[in-house]
Amino acid sequence: MQLLFWLENSSLGDWIRTSSWAYPWVNAFHSVGMGILVGIVLMIALRILGFGRFPIAPLGKFLLIARFAFGLNLITGFVLFAGDAQHFFTSPTFIVKMVFVVAGGITAIKLTGMAFRGGSGWSGTDEAPQPVRVMAAVSLACWFTAIFAGRMTAYLP
Amino acid sequence: MLAWIDSSWLAEFMRAYQWAFPISEAIHFVGLVILMGSVVVMDLRLLGFARGLPVRVVHTLLPWAWVGFTINLITGTMFFATLPTFYYPNMSLRIKLVLLLLAGLNALWFQLTVSKDIDNWPDDVDVPGQVKLIAGTSLALWISIICFGRFIMYWPPI
Numbered sequence: 568m569q570l571l572f573w574l575e576n577s578s579l580g581d582w583i584r585t586s587s588w589a590y591p592w593v594n595a596f597h598s599v600g601m602g603i604l605v606g607i608v609l610m611i612a613l614r615i616l617g618f619g620r621f622p623i624a625p626l627g628k629f630l631l632i633a634r635f636a637f638g639l640n641l642i643t644g645f646v647l648f649a650g651d652a653q654h655f656f657t658s659p660t661f662i663v664k665m666v667f668v669v670a671g672g673i674t675a676i677k678l679t680g681m682a683f684r685g686g687s688g689w690s691g692t693d694e695a696p697q698p699v700r701v702m703a704a705v706s707l708a709c710w711f712t713a714i715f716a717g718r719m720t721a722y723l724p
Numbered sequence: 725m726l727a728w729i730d731s732s733w734l735a736e737f738m739r740a741y742q743w744a745f746p747i748s749e750a751i752h753f754v755g756l757v758i759l760m761g762s763v764v765v766m767d768l769r770l771l772g773f774a775r776g777l778p779v780r781v782v783h784t785l786l787p788w789a790w791v792g793f794t795i796n797l798i799t800g801t802m803f804f805a806t807l808p809t810f811y812y813p814n815m816s817l818r819i820k821l822v823l824l825l826l827a828g829l830n831a832l833w834f835q836l837t838v839s840k841d842i843d844n845w846p847d848d849v850d851v852p853g854q855v856k857l858i859a860g861t862s863l864a865l866w867i868s869i870i871c872f873g874r875f876i877m878y879w880p881p882i
Contacts, residue, residue, distance in 0.1 A: 601757065602870060628773060629768070
């Protein structure tokens, strides 16, 4: 808790709380990162779930962009957190969001192994086997839940 | 006009259910993700990223942009109906709407000049400069649209 208090009163915490443009801009970049990250996961998942029947391998290039967007949101998210650290740390809604971000990340990594690194024995050219489909659906559900919970942090304790 | 919107059934619905606004905001984000996913993949491919992905294949994912757009048109209208006197003069919303119009014209330009060629392009095509310009413009516009959407609540900056 002392650490959170320190973070909140650090120059970073002060900046995001008091600057008139810092919060809107950091918030905007957090939304852009969200759109890119989850958007790419969604496009990969749509292919796996059968919307489109093309070889999946070249889509793997976009994982790099997705990782970059995740990094952007880790940074922007931390800055937003710093502005109200003690509140966020104890907010059940925020904790739910964090749990689903972690779950989304883990399932996305598992999905990468299954769909792009041959982990499931799938060639990536025809219909995806059921375990790959399930992993894609679960990962997508985690990310959308994280987004939902994230928005609710503004309204729920 | 604003008074009419303010007294419409939609406005009354939004004000009667206090959770309608936050839930439509979350759905607006889902729409954003669907739209942005297909825009990012399409535009980056046209710009030369992931050349192994045939453009005609990515093109089949583009209808999802319409799904996202429709969701956000509906939820966006719901926001406006809730507080028309706040949204109407809001400069950030006005800029966002102009950018949306430009993104629409840009997409129309693509549709009219390029989309008929897509099926004839080789799989690993490096598209002409004009098409790259359209793709870069599209990406820049959509990112700006997200930003100005987020600025609505902070405009004028406090």
